[in-house]
Amino acid sequence: MILAGPDALPEQIEVITKELGLDKPIISQYFIWISNILMGDFGKSIINGYPVFKLISLKFVATLELAISGLIISLLIAFPLGILSAIKRNGIIEKFTTIFTALGQAIPTFWLGILLVLVFSIKLRWLPPSGRIEFTENPELAFKLIILPAFTLGVYTASVLTRFLKTSVLEILTLDYVLTARAKGLSEWIVIIRHVIKNALIPFVTVLGLQFGAFLGGSVVTESIFDWPGLGRLMLQSIHTRDYPVLQGTILVVVFGFVIVNLIIDLLYSFLDPKIRY
Amino acid sequence: MKRQIDKEIVLSVKNLIVKFFTKNKVVNAVNGINYNLYKGEILGIVGESGSGKSVNVLSITNLIRPPGKIVEGEIIYDSKNILNLSSKELRKIRGKEIANIFQDPMSSLNPVLKIGTQIIESILKHTNINKKNSIKRTLELINNVGIPSAKERYFNHPHQLSGGMRQRIMIAIGLSCDPKILIADEPTTALDVTIQAQIVDLIQDLKIQYNMSIIWITHDLGLLAGIADRIIVMYAGRIMEEANVIELYENPKHPYTKALLQSTPDLNDDSEKKLHTIEGYPPDMTQEFVGCPFFDRCLYKENICNQNNPDLRQVNTAHNIACHIDI
Numbered sequence: 001m002i003l004a005g006p007d008a009l010p011e012q013i014e015v016i017t018k019e020l021g022l023d024k025p026i027i028s029q030y031f032i033w034i035s036n037i038l039m040g041d042f043g044k045s046i047i048n049g050y051p052v053f054k055l056i057s058l059k060f061v062a063t064l065e066l067a068i069s070g071l072i073i074s075l076l077i078a079f080p081l082g083i084l085s086a087i088k089r090n091g092i093i094e095k096f097t098t099i100f101t102a103l104g105q106a107i108p109t110f111w112l113g114i115l116l117v118l119v120f121s122i123k124l125r126w127l128p129p130s131g132r133i134e135f136t137e138n139p140e141l142a143f144k145l146i147i148l149p150a151f152t153l154g155v156y157t158a159s160v161l162t163r164f165l166k167t168s169v170l171e172i173l174t175l176d177y178v179l180t181a182r183a184k185g186l187s188e189w190i191v192i193i194r195h196v197i198k199n200a201l202i203p204f205v206t207v208l209g210l211q212f213g214a215f216l217g218g219s220v221v222t223e224s225i226f227d228w229p230g231l232g233r234l235m236l237q238s239i240h241t242r243d244y245p246v247l248q249g250t251i252l253v254v255v256f257g258f259v260i261v262n263l264i265i266d267l268l269y270s271f272l273d274p275k276i277r278y
Numbered sequence: 279m280k281r282q283i284d285k286e287i288v289l290s291v292k293n294l295i296v297k298f299f300t301k302n303k304v305v306n307a308v309n310g311i312n313y314n315l316y317k318g319e320i321l322g323i324v325g326e327s328g329s330g331k332s333v334n335v336l337s338i339t340n341l342i343r344p345p346g347k348i349v350e351g352e353i354i355y356d357s358k359n360i361l362n363l364s365s366k367e368l369r370k371i372r373g374k375e376i377a378n379i380f381q382d383p384m385s386s387l388n389p390v391l392k393i394g395t396q397i398i399e400s401i402l403k404h405t406n407i408n409k410k411n412s413i414k415r416t417l418e419l420i421n422n423v424g425i426p427s428a429k430e431r432y433f434n435h436p437h438q439l440s441g442g443m444r445q446r447i448m449i450a451i452g453l454s455c456d457p458k459i460l461i462a463d464e465p466t467t468a469l470d471v472t473i474q475a476q477i478v479d480l481i482q483d484l485k486i487q488y489n490m491s492i493i494w495i496t497h498d499l500g501l502l503a504g505i506a507d508r509i510i511v512m513y514a515g516r517i518m519e520e521a522n523v524i525e526l527y528e529n530p531k532h533p534y535t536k537a538l539l540q541s542t543p544d545l546n547d548d549s550e551k552k553l554h555t556i557e558g559y560p561p562d563m564t565q566e567f568v569g570c571p572f573f574d575r576c577l578y579k580e581n582i583c584n585q586n587n588p589d590l591r592q593v594n595t596a597h598n599i600a601c602h603i604d605i
Binding site (some may be wrong): 182186 | 339341365368369370371372373374377378380382385386387388389390391392399400403404435437448451
């Protein structure tokens with residue numbers, strides 16, 4: 001109906017229905033879709049006839065780029081804050097961390113994004129407000145373009161990760177093997193780096209994996225604010241236009257990405273925790 | 279102290295006071311204790327849970343962590359007060375001069391590091407031995423504490439070892455830099471009896487081999503009887519009695535020690551009589567005592583005991599007690 005338009009003749013609608021296979025039962029439509037996908041055919045957009053797979057792979061690169069940058073930013077924040085605030089308790093760093101984690105989790109992404117654009121693009125004019133270009137085209141501009149969206153995406157995750165890391169470091173510091181390490185006469189930094197951090201990483205990577213998996217799904221809000229051509233916006237557009245093949249394909253890729261990330265995390269465990277061997 | 283003049287003092291604890299400052303109360307864990315450790319001896323410290331024995335020995339290398347704090351006292355080692363050393367100087371003593379073995383071998387080793395790494399890091403830290411020879415020394419140590427196929431064990435992680443083996447590894451870590459003093463904080467409590475006996479034998483052998491002094495903490499008086507040269511009995515963060523081992527078992531002077539010895543089951547005793555118990559509970563460590571902390575539970579108490587806290591006094595050359603009463 002939507003495709004054919006309001007003035008369509010019944011014959012036209014019939015033709016389109018047949019062409020799209022909508023006359024078949026839902027179940028068989030679903031199996032047709034699945035068997036096509038298994039053969040590598042994601043179908044075509046019903047809006048512009050563009051192959052879904054090609055569309056998604058274009059957008060996926062953008063999303064992956066943003067996800068990795070967001071992850072790097074959150075790790076850059078979470079690692080020092082989480083560890084230092086656990087070691088130097090009741091200091092300035094810990095107070096700052098408490099405020100940061102509370103705000104980071106409480107501030108809505110859209111508000112933070114808009115605020116960042118307002119300050120850094122409009123007032124200070126340091127960074128461009130939106131858009132994306134390939135790194136190969138103009139590395140400097142591409143870098144400037146990604147900073148704000150990556151930061152917007154990373155802040156929430158950074159605060160989650162910081163809290164998590166702080167708690168596990170605090171817990172590990174009370175354990176017997178840390179006392180053993182101190183009793184050996186090792187310096188506090190060696191104790192932290194060799195004995196505490198590796199143990200703290202085991203629960204940490206679990207949360208990290210979940211967060212990164214969520215990033216891969218594309219952040220609808222962040223991508224919309226910064227006009228970032230990623231999966232999140234593709235999903236949003238296809239919902240608006242009722243472009244079901246694109247929507248289904250996107251969701252499939254997002255879910256698949258999530259599963260893959262978690263598989264990688266599980267493999268990482270065996271590297272971090274000697275008790276786990278596959 | 280006048281006795282044992284012929285023996286060299288290696289460590290001297292003077293008026294040690296340790297408190298734990300928790301949110302709404304202060305726990306007086308160790309309340310002014312004095313003792314010496316002589317060269318080549320095994321000094322046993324006994325006491326029930328919460329009597330301050332662990333806190334006492336953790337203080338020796340200043341390993342007390344907040345909220346605990348050493349409020350007062352001196353730990354004299356090598357004519358220096360350990361408590362006044364900078365953290366850098368302190369780290370040169372920890373593990374090298376004075377080594378610790380802790381109670382629970384299950385949790386005292388780092389689960390994610392190889393056994394070899396955990397032993398060798400101490401050697402690399404404290405000695406100038408190069409990496410290759412350090413590995414060799416580590417393998418010797420593993421062998422020396424009675425673990426076969428050292429090479430294989432070097433690359434194992436703690437979870438692949440049994441409790442007894444892990445405690446042997448802890449001992450190997452302790453011995454790695456030829457310490458002068460080994461502090462064993464209930465090293466056999468978490469092990470079953472057969473393994474316990476093996477570990478006790480091992481530490482005794484190694485004491486002679488490495489020429490160390492040992493402070494051995496336990497709540498097992500029977501165990502100490504077989505190994506210690508001298509024994510300190512602690513209660514409520516204080517030393518109640520200090521005597522050489524034969525004297526303490528044959529002629530206990532303090533009511534608390536007497537009661538403790540009476541509550542030890544004797545396997546050769548066939549009579550049906552009930553095991554003796556000490557009435558009452560250990561004291562609340564948040565309170566400050568005017569009198570003797572054992573007052574409430576003591577069978578020999580007199581008026582003075584509740585008014586005046588007894589100092590450690592000498593009863594004979596090898597025997598000190600903190601009690602007003604002569605029994």
